Each structure stands twice: as C-alpha cells, then as structure tokens.
Amino acid sequence: xxxxxxxxxxxxxxxxxxVISAEAFPEARKPAYKLHIDFGPEIGxxxxxxxxxAHYTPENLIGKLVVAVVNFPNKQIGPFVSxxxxxxxxxxxxxxxxxxxxxxxxxxxxxx
Numbered sequence: 001x002x003x004x005x006x007x008x009x010x011x012x013x014x015x016x017x018x019v020i021s022a023e024a025f026p027e028a029r030k031p032a033y034k035l036h037i038d039f040g041p042e043i044g045x046x047x048x049x050x051x052x053x054a055h056y057t058p059e060n061l062i063g064k065l066v067v068a069v070v071n072f073p074n075k076q077i078g079p080f081v082s083x084x085x086x087x088x089x090x091x092x093x094x095x096x097x098x099x100x101x102x103x104x105x106x107x108x109x110x111x112x
Contacts, residue, residue, distance in 0.1 A: 013071035014087070014111035015039050016101055017046070022058035025049055027078040033058060034080055040108025043070055046083040054095035067099045067111060
C-alpha cells in the first residue's frame, strides 16, 4: 500500500449529500444509475453515475445520504456527465454497497 502525506488527504473533498433523484442509466456499459445529489447551499446539486444496482433501486435511493468526492473534474460517461464520485465498498460478491453516515448530518458536511 502506498502511503500519502496528510496534506494529500486534505485535498480530497469528501462530502455528505442527499440523493434527490435516481433513474436507470441504460446507456452505461455496466448497470448503473444516474443520481442527482444535493450537497447543500455551498456546493449545490451534482450528478453522478453509480454502479450500485445490485443492492439499490432508484426508489430506495431517494432521500438516502451518501458520501462523495466533490472536487474531481467532471467525467463524461457516454451521454452523461458525472460531476462527483459516490463512494462505496465491494461486498463478498463484488457488488457495491454505499458508504453512508450512520446518523443524519446536513448535506455538504465534510468528512473529517
């Protein structure tokens, strides 16, 4: 494992956001959803493509808090522009489960 300096970590903006809409992304190469996520007044709403279809439906994503990197450059994914990277972990089968806060925190809160 490569070590990084503390200053490297502080450059990554990991923020909590609330999913405000989710829909299938049929044009994606791997099964994915298009998410719109509210990161509060400082950052606003960002879009993300997320390969989380094994454990989530668009309906149960609405209102869910997620942790995302908000300071990566935009990434073109087919016809969709992803503006943040939603974080998660692979389970034993290789499916992604979201990294979420255990308790409610305001959208835009930065990971410490």
